[in-house]
Amino acid sequence: MRRVRWNSLYRCAMRRRIILLVSVIALVAAACTSTRPLPPEFEESTTSTTTIPLGESATTTTPTLPPAEDREIGTVTAVTDGDTLAMLLDGSEVIVRLDGINAPELDECWGPEASALLSSLITNRELVLVAGETDLDQFGRLLRYAYLETDTGVEFLNATLVADGNALAVQNSGPFQSELKALEARAYQSGKGMWGTIVCGDDEAIRADRPVVRVGEIQFDPPGPDDDALDQEYVTFINEGYGRVSFSGWTIRDESSSNRLTFPKNTVLAPGDSVTVVTGCSGGPPDSIKWCSDTPVWSNGGDTVIVSDTLGNAVIWYTYSGE
Secondary structure, eight states, rough: EEEEHHHHHHHHHHHHHHHHHHHHHHHHHHHHHHHHHHHGGGGGSSSGOOOOOOOOOOOOOOOOOOGGOOOOEEEEEEEEEEEEEEEEEEOOOOOOOTEEEOOOOTTTTHHHHHHHHHHHHTTOOEEEEEEEEEEEOOOEEEEEEEEEETTTTEEEEEHHHHHSSSSSOOOOOOOOOHHHHHHHHHHHHTOOOOGTTTTOOOOSOOSSSSEEEEEEEEEEOSSGGGOOOOOOEEEEEEEEESSOOOTTOEEEOOOTTSOOOOOOTEEEEEEOOOEEEEEESSSSSTTTEOOSSOOSSTTTTOOEEEEOOOOOEEEEEEEEEEO
16 A cells, blocks of 8 residues: 555656646747847837837738729839839839838848848739839839739738838838838847848857847937037937947948948947947037938938847847837
């Protein structure tokens, strides 16, 4: 009887160990697969300029084709990069720039991947094109929203590229601005495409997540005429982590990619330290970095601050609507 009771107790103990072990494994797995929380600057904030509503604009909806009178139908003959196409439209060869988005250039991190993915999706396929608020860009390319008809329905191509992390949204007052920006936030949160933590390489350091550095403050619309207030336009970065973070050789850019700056050597932030980047050649704290730009960097109508490490991995993503 004693042996039977001991065996029974032993089996019960082993069952409890197995249940505990399975529970621990499940918790670890959940921690490893959980998505990155949205940056605090993209969630509800007391500052309206840093809040973009997610809600319905971030949910997945089934796109529908626009009215027939607004459509143009053409065939894709080649993909130039992640947001530019060569198409045959009404018997003529034209270049189409997808409106409201901006994909990495071919010589940038994730540029070749974005271009290849787009090419595999639409080369030799028909697209339904719809003009936005502006017909042509500064290079004479058609600016269009594009729809792809598939066996399962209609795909809004511009939104798909942003949602998959192959392009970012540009706040250009277009009809889909809020929707596309919300999709970009979700793509960043999930680490999709170009927003992967070490998608551009990990030579700097093998890390489980991005350094804990944030935008502390941004002055994108100082008083007075914009061109006369460059020394009052600035963005401040704060190290909220527990270790030193070197910004040396990192780059800061806006969502249009037309404004870029490389941080100087020896730009290192200890925990709790901050650094300010001023658009003009003066102003800001004594140790601030001067962009010395001839024009404003940050758009009054909404923009995105992106800081990337020396390999091109996105370290900081911060957006504001300007409303």
